[in-house]
Amino acid sequence: MFKSHERFHSANGKRLVLIVDDEFVNRELLRGALQADYELLFAENGQQALDLMREHADALSLVLLDLLMPVMNGFDVLKQAKLDPAISHMPIIVITSDQDAEIESLTLGASDFIPKPYPQPGVMQARVLKTIELTEDRQIISSTERDALTGLYNREYFYRYAEQYDLHHKGSNMDAIVVDINHFHMINERFGTARGDEVLRRIGTALREEVADVEGMVCRREADIFLVYCLHGLDYGKFLKNTTAKVSGGGAGETHVWLRMGVYENVDKELDVVRRFDRAKIAADTVQGSFTTQIGMYDDALHKQELFQEQLIEDFDAAIREHQFQVYYQPKFDIIPDIPVLASAEALVRWNHPTLGMVSPGVFIPLFEKNGLIQGLDTYVWRETASRIRNWLDRFGFAVPVSVNVSRIDMYDPHLVETLLEILAENDLSPHDMNLEVTESAYTQDSEQIITTVNRLRRLGFRIEMDDFGTGYSSLNMISTLPIDALKMDMQFIRTAFNDGGDTKMLEVIIDIAEHLSIPVIAEGVETHEQMLALRDMGCDYVQGYYFSRPVPADEYEKFVIERKEAGTPDLGNVAHPSDFEKHPFGDITSALSSGFESIFYVDTDSDHYVEFSSQGSRDDLQIETSGTNFFGDALRRALGPVYEEDRSRIELSLNKSTLMAQVKGSSPFSMTYRILEAGVLVFYSIEVARARTHDDHHIIVGISNVDAQVAEAEALKRRQERSITYARIAQALAADYLNIYCINAENDHFVEFSPHGSHEGLGVERRGSDFFGFVRESASATAHPDDLAMLLEELTKENVLAKLSREATFNLSYRRMRQGGPTDVRLKATLLEGESGGFIVIGVSEAEGAST
Amino acid sequence: MTLDDLRAYGADVELGLSRCMGSEELYLMLVGTIPGEEKFAMLETSIAEGNLDTAFEAAHALKGILANLALTPLHEPVYQITEFLRARTRMDYSSLLAEIFSARDRLSALL
Numbered sequence: 001m002f003k004s005h006e007r008f009h010s011a012n013g014k015r016l017v018l019i020v021d022d023e024f025v026n027r028e029l030l031r032g033a034l035q036a037d038y039e040l041l042f043a044e045n046g047q048q049a050l051d052l053m054r055e056h057a058d059a060l061s062l063v064l065l066d067l068l069m070p071v072m073n074g075f076d077v078l079k080q081a082k083l084d085p086a087i088s089h090m091p092i093i094v095i096t097s098d099q100d101a102e103i104e105s106l107t108l109g110a111s112d113f114i115p116k117p118y119p120q121p122g123v124m125q126a127r128v129l130k131t132i133e134l135t136e137d138r139q140i141i142s143s144t145e146r147d148a149l150t151g152l153y154n155r156e157y158f159y160r161y162a163e164q165y166d167l168h169h170k171g172s173n174m175d176a177i178v179v180d181i182n183h184f185h186m187i188n189e190r191f192g193t194a195r196g197d198e199v200l201r202r203i204g205t206a207l208r209e210e211v212a213d214v215e216g217m218v219c220r221r222e223a224d225i226f227l228v229y230c231l232h233g234l235d236y237g238k239f240l241k242n243t244t245a246k247v248s249g250g251g252a253g254e255t256h257v258w259l260r261m262g263v264y265e266n267v268d269k270e271l272d273v274v275r276r277f278d279r280a281k282i283a284a285d286t287v288q289g290s291f292t293t294q295i296g297m298y299d300d301a302l303h304k305q306e307l308f309q310e311q312l313i314e315d316f317d318a319a320i321r322e323h324q325f326q327v328y329y330q331p332k333f334d335i336i337p338d339i340p341v342l343a344s345a346e347a348l349v350r351w352n353h354p355t356l357g358m359v360s361p362g363v364f365i366p367l368f369e370k371n372g373l374i375q376g377l378d379t380y381v382w383r384e385t386a387s388r389i390r391n392w393l394d395r396f397g398f399a400v401p402v403s404v405n406v407s408r409i410d411m412y413d414p415h416l417v418e419t420l421l422e423i424l425a426e427n428d429l430s431p432h433d434m435n436l437e438v439t440e441s442a443y444t445q446d447s448e449q450i451i452t453t454v455n456r457l458r459r460l461g462f463r464i465e466m467d468d469f470g471t472g473y474s475s476l477n478m479i480s481t482l483p484i485d486a487l488k489m490d491m492q493f494i495r496t497a498f499n500d501g502g503d504t505k506m507l508e509v510i511i512d513i514a515e516h517l518s519i520p521v522i523a524e525g526v527e528t529h530e531q532m533l534a535l536r537d538m539g540c541d542y543v544q545g546y547y548f549s550r551p552v553p554a555d556e557y558e559k560f561v562i563e564r565k566e567a568g569t570p571d572l573g574n575v576a577h578p579s580d581f582e583k584h585p586f587g588d589i590t591s592a593l594s595s596g597f598e599s600i601f602y603v604d605t606d607s608d609h610y611v612e613f614s615s616q617g618s619r620d621d622l623q624i625e626t627s628g629t630n631f632f633g634d635a636l637r638r639a640l641g642p643v644y645e646e647d648r649s650r651i652e653l654s655l656n657k658s659t660l661m662a663q664v665k666g667s668s669p670f671s672m673t674y675r676i677l678e679a680g681v682l683v684f685y686s687i688e689v690a691r692a693r694t695h696d697d698h699h700i701i702v703g704i705s706n707v708d709a710q711v712a713e714a715e716a717l718k719r720r721q722e723r724s725i726t727y728a729r730i731a732q733a734l735a736a737d738y739l740n741i742y743c744i745n746a747e748n749d750h751f752v753e754f755s756p757h758g759s760h761e762g763l764g765v766e767r768r769g770s771d772f773f774g775f776v777r778e779s780a781s782a783t784a785h786p787d788d789l790a791m792l793l794e795e796l797t798k799e800n801v802l803a804k805l806s807r808e809a810t811f812n813l814s815y816r817r818m819r820q821g822g823p824t825d826v827r828l829k830a831t832l833l834e835g836e837s838g839g840f841i842v843i844g845v846s847e848a849e850g851a852s853t
Numbered sequence: 854m855t856l857d858d859l860r861a862y863g864a865d866v867e868l869g870l871s872r873c874m875g876s877e878e879l880y881l882m883l884v885g886t887i888p889g890e891e892k893f894a895m896l897e898t899s900i901a902e903g904n905l906d907t908a909f910e911a912a913h914a915l916k917g918i919l920a921n922l923a924l925t926p927l928h929e930p931v932y933q934i935t936e937f938l939r940a941r942t943r944m945d946y947s948s949l950l951a952e953i954f955s956a957r958d959r960l961s962a963l964l
Binding site: 020024025033117120 | 871872873874876879882883886887899909910913916917918922
């Protein structure tokens with residue numbers, strides 16, 4: 001309980017003092033002596049005194065306590081105050097005429113004495129003030145020396161005390177121990193931080209008790225990490241077991257905690273104290289996530305590893321300076337076309353160390369992530385990559401984007417955006433030349449901050465790929481709100497899926513999620529042709545892996561770029577970015593096609609030469625249809641089609657070259673609608689014209705779209721999205737063998753019945769209807785066992801189901817269904833899902849386990 | 854009752870006054886509560902009943918007050934009886950009690 005000086009004062013600026021004496025005369029004498037300097041409270045017995053102390057626990061500066069009183073005497077007040085953490089910090093001066101009582105009072109925690117008869121008021125005042133000031137000073141020191149939550153030393157003092165201890169115990173063998181909790185954040189998440197705090201307090205107390213015999217001192221370094229410095233000689237297993245037992249049981253509820261510890265025994269006292277605990281922490285980390293071993297010892301192997309890592313850290317600066325780090329490139333291929341085409345690449349760093357040779361990134365990247373050096377390395381890679389892209393553009397007039405890794409720590413750098421833009425500017429590149437890969441776990445660990453940064457990057461035109469997707473435990477709901485442009489499936493999924501007896505279910509679910517989010521999926525670690533084909537069948541868009549190429553140095557990778565350039569197909573899909581007006585007109589064409597144009601013309605207005613593109617279904621599959629030399633003559637007319645006669649003159653007037661060029665002078669596209677009579681029905685079309693580039697008056701893009709079809713398409717898309725979310729959720733939420741699954745719109749009772757036969761790809765729509773609960777009553781009457789029918793009809797009302805779901809999240813019902821062979825036990829399970837267009841009730845009906853007649 | 858009356862009575866008026874921050878009014882007010890103090894009767898009754906615990910508590914409380922007010926003629930016999938009672942001495946307390954009551958009555962007479 002730490003108070004600032006201010007809080008010792010009452011409202012009128014005086015400190016508050018409690019006077020406890022049963023005698024009127026004494027109270028009045030003390031009042032006379034103290035009232036000028038203090039705000040006073042009075043109690044006539046011990047019980048009243050304790051009540052007032054608790055009531056004013058934060059405000060009382062001092063208690064003056066008589067010992068012999070009715071109801072409760074002063075000794076009992078001292079004892080109880082000592083036991084109550086809320087008031088134990090309060091200084092108490094005992095007033096007594098009895099010298100023997102002084103000793104007992106002292107041991108009970110009294111701060112000082114005032115004898116009876118009272119000394120001169122000046123003396124009394126001085127002693128009161130001195131006691132108050134001493135206490136306040138001590139509490140201020142203590143508040144900086146102690147961890148407020150556990151009352152343990154904070155780390156600075158802990159290290160200092162450990163040094164002090166060593167100074168006076170030069171011959172003692174000491175152990176440095178780190179204790180922490182596996183998945184502590186889960187305790188906070190599941191039970192709330194109050195419970196989490198209670199667990200931490202208990203650990204603190206338990207540790208202190210357990211190391212008392214070995215002169216141990218304990219501190220909380222941060223969060224759930226505790227440090228112990230003690231004489232060598234603990235039985236580590238027993239120590240951990242006892243501590244766990246003390247923390248897990250009793251008043252904090254049955255919070256089971258799984259502790260782990262790292263021990264650096266018989267520490268080297270030449271080593272800085274902090275470093276000793278670093279070693280203990282390294283040892284603790286070796287058992288992280290292990291459920292068989294809880295104790296990690298700092299041994300020779302770890303020591304060698306530490307020395308190795310130290311060398312890497314020491315060599316880092318020179319490595320950057322001397323360009324020992326090399327950027328390798330691994331191509332990513334678009335596998336949707338029959339012949340996969342290079343879409344982009346990932347920049348990967350390699351370290352060619354002058355004495356150690358090639359150091360694996362698996363070794364130095366986690367190390368640099370831990371100590372923050374990764375930031376410098378990332379910047380280095382960005383810079384190298386950007387200058388390489390510039391080099392390709394200069395030499396080939398062509399390049400595909402390269403993805404670079406952005407570590408979690410970079411996302412917290414307030415200068416991240418400026419650094420990236422600066423590097424691009426140095427090389428005269430724009431954000432779409434360099435995609436950014438952000439690991440999924442970064443999103444889940446501090447999503448708000450990350451999302452803010454990512455949004456900013458995206459607004460600037462960067463494409464964000466979520467790396468290692470599937471390892472970071474994003475929830476489906478969370479994923480759908482994240483700002484990302486592509487999902488990169490973690491390599492592990494590919495490996496597992498294509499192992500002997502592997503299962504591709506997980507891949508399919510991830511691809512479904514991506515489809516639902518309308519973003520492409522990139523598969524990493526693809527090694528064979530079969531894997532590539534299987535992934536293509538599942539709907540995966542891009543593939544990276546040894547099948548196409550391992551990561552290779554820039555000059556080797558170049559051949560892919562040259563091939564790609566010679567293939568001549570415009571660079572689309574992964575490269576294209578809607579805001580990319582400056583460099584790639586094709587990007588706009590692609591995005592235009594994806595927004596539903598039937599045909600697109602790229603027109604050179606100086607010569608009237610034009611190229612016509614059309615899309616065959618997929619947005620990535622852009623084809624050159626025709627080209628010609630007189631756009632404003634026959635091509636435009638042909639493109640418009642047989643315009644309905646009422647619209648003809650208006651269209652012809654607007655679309656002559658000079659009018660049109662005047663219309664597109666501004667930056668916003670020009671558009672107008674017209675009608676065509678198709679099979680006796682008037683169909684709406686739209687023509688849009690825009691400049692191909694912001695500062696280019698010589699090229700325009702003209703697009704023609706069927707508005708009616710677009711509206712229909714938009715609706716179909718929305719339905720597809722809703723279905724895919726339903727599939728993914730059904731697959732996750734109802735993991736069981738269902739006879740029927742119903743998806744009911746909670747608002748209007750419209751429903752869809754799915755039959756889950758075969759793969760979920762084939763999760764077929766059996767039936768649609770508009771009144772689910774009516775349908776249920778009807779079909780129950782036909783199929784339910786007569787004895788269960790009344791119960792079913794009563795339970796299966798919309799009101800009842802929704803009421804139960806709002807209370808309990810799931811709704812379960814068992815009943816018997818009549819089939820040819822007789823009654824079958826079935827179970828009905830319902831859950832509530834929030835979809836984009838409102839709430840859904842999903843109901844699954846399954847055969848009960850061990851079903852019999 | 855005046856300070857001079859109390860001086861004549863034998864009280865250490867200067868000491869008593871100083872404990873009252875020199876306030877004559879407070880001092881006289883507090884001294885005025887003494888003759889009516891119930892603990893005198895409590896002391897006498899509990900001794901008569903042989904209840905020396907209660908008698909000690911009463912004497913001890915009186916001793917403290919009287920010492921603080923420096924009412925020496927009354928404080929001295931109360932101090933003596935307190936020490937006997939602290940040891941729970943079984944003895945004849947009548948002469949000490951008589952001395953106490955006589956001193957109290959002389960104080961009452963000053964009111």
